[in-house]
Amino acid sequence: MKLSVIILNYNVRYFLEQCIESVLRATKNIDAEIIIIDNASSDDSCSMVQQKFPKLKLIENKENVGFSKxxxxxxxxxxxxxxxxxxxxTAVAENTFAESLKFAESQENIGAVGVYLMDGTGNFLPESKRNIPKPFVSFLKMIGFTNMYYATKISAENRGQVSVLVGAYMLMKRSIYNEVGGFDEAYFMYGEDIDLSYKIEKAGYRNQYLGNLKTLHYKGESTTKDAVYLERFYGAMKIFYSKHFSSNFLFNGIVSLGVKLASKSNKTTEAENSSSFSKPEKAYILTENLSLFRDISKVLDMEITASSKNIFQDSLFSNTLFVFDADYMPYGQIFNVMAQLKVRNNIFRICPPRCNFMVGSDRSDEKGTVVVF
Structure with missing residues (x-):
């Protein structure tokens, strides 16, 4: 078998369903398996998988054992x-796995492969490609200066070697994953992907970023530094430095200062984020399914127009909601349209194939919105 896609779920039943649907499309011509592992979700994620995707392998943990384990x-x-x-x-484009595998097999000494991650607003997520977070770099990142933390020498849509990829999408040979010991289970949340990327580099492999492959990731890296985030980030970096560097005393002082400064600015950031969004004035539903159009119309309180994908050729849009029927438009095309229309206060929702709901996210630091109809 060529590929095993591992999806770790925790209480995101509707996003998981869309993810699975997109992966099934993207692995249609690949000898692949999909493994769902659930960390004791309290929603109906597991029953949904059992009912709708009975052929997939499902592992149900009785407790939340964390990301790494x-x-x-x-x-x-x-x-x-x-x-x-x-x-x-996440949701992947139809060619994502095929192109990732093709690239991986064309390179010598390749480690992990990452891709261009975009949030639900169509904006690039800079954590898609990062540098090794040295102590002062971590401090700057926590107080909002991120140029040294992210791998900005490679533009978002180009490709090249980077040190750190993000755990939302990491493709590699299973033998390499096992050679470096997989994810370090000392991390519960945050830092696992940094550690794994660094271990792969230390083992002599090159991690590669592919900016030509877009993948949608609704839950972007939080820009709101709440207490939980700060503690987890700080704890993860303490583990990373104590493991990979000879001394971490400098890190402790620098990053603890960053925690205090970021905490003080937290309330201001939250207020700015919550006030930056206004309700769209109209909606376009991109579909040929009249039944779906009627169902969506019942849950949207605004001017609604059914439209074809041709509307994007000549028109400019602002303050508009776009609802994409993924049975009508492929995910790859949806992602390109989102990237094209990400400005001027446009927002986006996707109806996954054969589903009675739509999902979306209007900020990179929120979990997202689900509307069932």
Whole structure:
């Protein structure tokens, strides 16, 4: 088998369903398996998988064992030559896996492969490609100066070697994952992907970023530094430095100062974020399905127009809601349109194939919106 796609889920039932649908499309012509591992979700994620995708392998943990341990569990069950660690709140384009594998197999000494991640507003997520977070770099990142933290020498849509990829999408040979010991289970949340990327580099492999492949990731890296985020980030970096560097005393002082400064600015940031969004004035539903159009119309309180994908050729839009029927437009095309229309206060929702709901997110630091109809 060529590929094992590992999806770790925790209480995002509707986003998980869309993720699975997009992965099924993207693996249609690949010898692949999909493994869902659930960290004791309290919603109906597992029953949804059992009912709608009975042929997929489902691992149900009785407690939340964290990101690292759960992914390691799933990789232990995998049989693919390659594994792809994939977040449940993502959707992949139809060519993502095929192109990632093609690139990986054309390179010598390649480690992990990452892709261009975009949030629900159509904007690029800079954590798609990062540098090794040295102590002063971590401090600057926590107080809002991110140029040294992110790998800005490679533009978002180009490709090249980077040190750190994001755990929302990491594709690599299963043998390399096992060679470096997979995710370090000392991390519960945050830092696992930094650690794994660094271990791969230290083992002599080159991590590569592919900016020509867009993947939607609804839950972007939070720009709101709340207390939970700060503690987890600080804890993860403490583990990383104590493990990979000879001394971490400088880190402790620098990053603890960053925590205090970021905490003080938290309330201001939240207020700015919550006031920056206004309700759209009209909506376009991109579909040929009249039944779907009627269902969506019942839940939207605004001027609504059914339209074809041709509207994007000549028109400029602002303050507009776009609802994409993924049975009508492929995910790759939807992502390109979102990137094109990300300015002027446009917002986006997607109806996954054969589903009675739509999902979206209007900020990169929120979990997203689900509307069932």
């Amino acid at each position: 759960a992914n390691n569990q799933a990789v232990d069950e995998a049989i693919g030559e390659y594994v792809c660690i994939l977040n449940p709140d």
